Amino acid sequence: MRKLELSIFRELSVEGGLPKAATGRTPLIVSVGCVKTDDDHIQKGSGRRVQDGFLFVLCKLAELQHSSKALL
Structure with missing residues (x-):
């Protein structure tokens, strides 16, 4: 029954999202370090600390070549 x-x-x-997608009103979640503007564009956020943290994570993942190694 649970499945x-x-x-x-x-x-x-x-089904509930299809009408919104047809009219362009889909809710959008943006990633850390980005902001959604009033005219529905995505730009880099102005928070330097957040941008530096996000860049650190991406560099560390590139260095380790795999996300599971980053958890160790």
């Missing part, structure tokens, strides 16, 4: 409920919930959530 059926989850399947129905997924189906309803997709």
